[in-house]
Amino acid sequence: MPRPAAVFHSLFDDRMDGMASDFHKPALFEGSQFEGFQGGDDPATINRVAHETATALLSRVRSDPHPEVIGRLLTFTDDHGIDAIAELWARASAHSLPGSLWRIYLLRVLIRQDPQNAGYVFERGAEAIPSIDPVIAGAETPTGPKEITELADRILRGLFEGDFAVALERAAAFCHIMAHGCATLADDAEFGSPEQATVLTTRALRFETIGDELHQSAALWRHDALD
Known part of the structure; x- marks a missing residue:
């Protein structure tokens, strides 16, 4: 079984320095880029393009969900x-809408970069979390x-x-479970590695925040109010 410190460090922090400048190649990213990502320079333009592309993509695919197209969208970040x-x-x-899409794509990349440790953190969270989030997330067990x-x-x-909305709720549940897993690992590391415990606690809070954001976005979508 992986050690708590090794698990979290591998999942979030063992990344290439910086981002690849060539967008046609897969790019790994540092853990710091999980907290925030800086895009272009003009916020108004970025906001407009973000909403236009997200709306166009979602409307087009959902109107005709061809398996090959969906398959390419699933693996887009892989390529x-x-x-x-x-x-x-x-x-x-x-x-x-674009903010929600970004968060779910980011979560998928984090999982696929280190599925073994992601599964371990998820399992720890699912075992301890006092909610129905594991049922909502829908992961098979053992994970x-x-x-x-x-x-x-x-x-x-x-x-x-x-x-x-259901997809957003599942992603939110996943984040809450991961947050609980990180918090549990932080408790384990508190005495032997207090610095690592602090890192884990911070990551838990970030997962929890993203989970809350996705949960709120699901509610907005159901009321036709997601921007």
Whole structure:
């Protein structure tokens, strides 16, 4: 079984320095880029492009959810890198369509870069969390690398061919479970590695924040109020 410190460090922090400048190649990113991603220079232009591209993409695919098209969307970041998505949507409001799409794509990349450790953190959270979030997330148990990767794909696929709000709720539940897993690992590390415990606690709060944002976006979508 992986050590708590090794688990979290591998999942978030063992990344290439900086981002690849060539958007046609897959790009890894540092843990700091999980907290925020800086896009272009003109906020108004970025906001307009973000909303136009997100709306056009979602409307087009959901009107005719062809399996091959959805398959390409699922694997887009595998072929082109997360920075290609970030250029469009990373700076959009959390409670907007592009902001929601960005968060779910980012979660999928985090999982696929280290599915073994992602599954471990998820399992720790699912075992301890006092809620029905594991049921909502819908991961198979036990949750190993294969199961956590399939969950990430199912959540993303649900945006394009299922109930959009349900997909957001599943992603929110996933984040809450991961937050609980990180918090549990932080407790384990508190005495032996207080610095690592602090890092884990910070990550838990960030996962919790993203989960809350996606949950609110799901409610807005149901009321036709997601920006």
